[in-house]
Amino acid sequence: MRTLLSLSMTGLAVTPALAGELAVTVEIPKLEVAEYHRPYVAAWIETPDQQFVANLTVRYDVKMRDNEGTKWLKDMRQWWRRSGRDLTMPVDGVSAPTLPVGESRLTWDSAKAPLNGLKPGSYALVVEAAREVGGRELIRLPFDWNGKPTKAEAKGETELGRIAVEVKG
Amino acid sequence: MKSLLTRATLALTLAIFIAGPAAAHRQWMLPSATVLSGQDPWITVDAAVSNDLFYFEHVPLRLDGLTVTNPDGTPGTAENQATGKYRSTFDVHLTQPGTYKVAMASGGIMASWEENGQRKRWRGTVENFAKEVPATAQGLQVTENARRLEFFATAGKPTETALKPTGTGLELAPVTHPNDLFAGEKASFKLVLDGKPAPDLEVTIIPGGIRYRNDLGEMKVKTDKDGAFTVTWPTPGMYWLSAQAEDKKTSVPQATKRSASYIATFEVLAQ
Numbered sequence A: 001m002r003t004l005l006s007l008s009m010t011g012l013a014v015t016p017a018l019a020g021e022l023a024v025t026v027e028i029p030k031l032e033v034a035e036y037h038r039p040y041v042a043a044w045i046e047t048p049d050q051q052f053v054a055n056l057t058v059r060y061d062v063k064m065r066d067n068e069g070t071k072w073l074k075d076m077r078q079w080w081r082r083s084g085r086d087l088t089m090p091v092d093g094v095s096a097p098t099l100p101v102g103e104s105r106l107t108w109d110s111a112k113a114p115l116n117g118l119k120p121g122s123y124a125l126v127v128e129a130a131r132e133v134g135g136r137e138l139i140r141l142p143f144d145w146n147g148k149p150t151k152a153e154a155k156g157e158t159e160l161g162r163i164a165v166e167v168k169g
Numbered sequence B: 001m002k003s004l005l006t007r008a009t010l011a012l013t014l015a016i017f018i019a020g021p022a023a024a025h026r027q028w029m030l031p032s033a034t035v036l037s038g039q040d041p042w043i044t045v046d047a048a049v050s051n052d053l054f055y056f057e058h059v060p061l062r063l064d065g066l067t068v069t070n071p072d073g074t075p076g077t078a079e080n081q082a083t084g085k086y087r088s089t090f091d092v093h094l095t096q097p098g099t100y101k102v103a104m105a106s107g108g109i110m111a112s113w114e115e116n117g118q119r120k121r122w123r124g125t126v127e128n129f130a131k132e133v134p135a136t137a138q139g140l141q142v143t144e145n146a147r148r149l150e151f152f153a154t155a156g157k158p159t160e161t162a163l164k165p166t167g168t169g170l171e172l173a174p175v176t177h178p179n180d181l182f183a184g185e186k187a188s189f190k191l192v193l194d195g196k197p198a199p200d201l202e203v204t205i206i207p208g209g210i211r212y213r214n215d216l217g218e219m220k221v222k223t224d225k226d227g228a229f230t231v232t233w234p235t236p237g238m239y240w241l242s243a244q245a246e247d248k249k250t251s252v253p254q255a256t257k258r259s260a261s262y263i264a265t266f267e268v269l270a271q
Helices: A002-008 A065-075 A077-082 B007-019 B126-132
Strands: A021-028 A040-046 A052-059 A102-109 A121-130 A136-145 A150-155 A162-168 B026-031 B042-050 B066-069 B079-083 B088-093 B098-115 B118-124 B138-155 B170-174 B186-193 B202-207 B219-222 B228-232 B237-247 B257-268
Touching: A021 A040, A021 A121, A040 A065, A040 A077, A052 A102, A065 A077, A077 A121, A121 A162, A136 A150, A136 A162, B026 B098, B026 B138, B026 B237, B026 B257, B042 B138, B098 B126, B118 B126, B138 B170, B170 B237, B170 B257, B186 B237, B219 B228
Parallel strands: B138 B257
Antiparallel strands: A021 A102, A021 A162, A040 A052, A040 A121, A121 A136, A150 A162, B026 B042, B042 B088, B066 B098, B079 B088, B098 B118, B098 B138, B170 B186, B186 B228, B202 B219, B202 B237, B237 B257
16 A cells, blocks of 8 residues: 555655645535535645646545445546555545535645655646535646745635635745 | 357347348447445446347347456356346456456357258357258358457456457457546557457447437447557447457358457546
8 A cells, every 4th residue: 555655656756845835725615405415525736737646635434334435436536547546545644534514724744745755846736526416526726836835726616615725935 | 059059049149140230239238337446346237239329128138158357367256147128137246456357258150051942040059060050951051150248347446467358259459448438538449359450340339328319429440450449439428339350260161251249338437
């Protein structure tokens, strides 16, 4: 597992870490539906030509017995193709419970994995959400990682609300 | 005879044979999923013969010659086999991580001759041909057939072992992994006949869901000198692929030609 994970982090290399923090805001919209389940959400970093670099977080039903919540991970089909199918879940520091309705702000310290090896350059934050008996949505948000503060945001239409990325120097 | 073809299959194949090539009923297997995650994945599969893809409207596809190849290359099991009025079904428990091949392969001899002023038809195995078809038959016409239907399914990470062709009949040798197909993207495959490149063959690709559209949506491509061809999938969904080859490599000297067919079902995911 650990080997697979490090192998899949192709964009990562041993470089001097940039000081700072990466903050990602994910808004899960409130939906008026008869049967609501919190969506599965994956957030990862890609190169501008959509090559997978590293996972930030994968939000799924981690509490189900016998790890049964992994059955629907493939519904986040771009994440599944780019990373998920190479992993054995749960992955420490990546697997986490689903997000509630509203905005969640998640932060990563640039001195720690997976950002400590992220080479300066242009990247995209990708957030993909898939909801049981619901739909699926994917948002790509480009950002530069070069030690300078930067901000970007986008708005989803169905399964995702406001998505924001912020690099703090 | 009995080992390869049940009486029902015989009736079906004879019916198709007698009706002639114009009655081009399509044979197919339709898996419930081809890309799976989770701890204990299963797939269930429908198998039928019909005009429209993928609807049960004509006859079931008999499950004779059904094989499952596990990701490690060992034979697997098709569980809960049943045949109903319009379709057969079975389940495959994906106990290993990786790519499975589910195939239905059959082959045989078709013969017809004159007897007492009537045309007699026979279908059976190479072994039974000499025993059951009179050597002195008048106006004897003999052809040999090899048929193969396949699909692939993957639990977790796609693997290559089960994709390897068997080396008999017409088969697909994937270049693009068959469980990594996405709408708008190009996929490359090769067709091989007895394991060797099958050049200049016409490949027909039809998206499922025919009942709810006017246009058949059929795509036709030709294999190149290496047996290779590419497809760009226009939309997500299940696709039916079919190709046929003819040659003179027959196992009984009386046969004038061998006809080898290959049919596969592919799932193309949305971006």
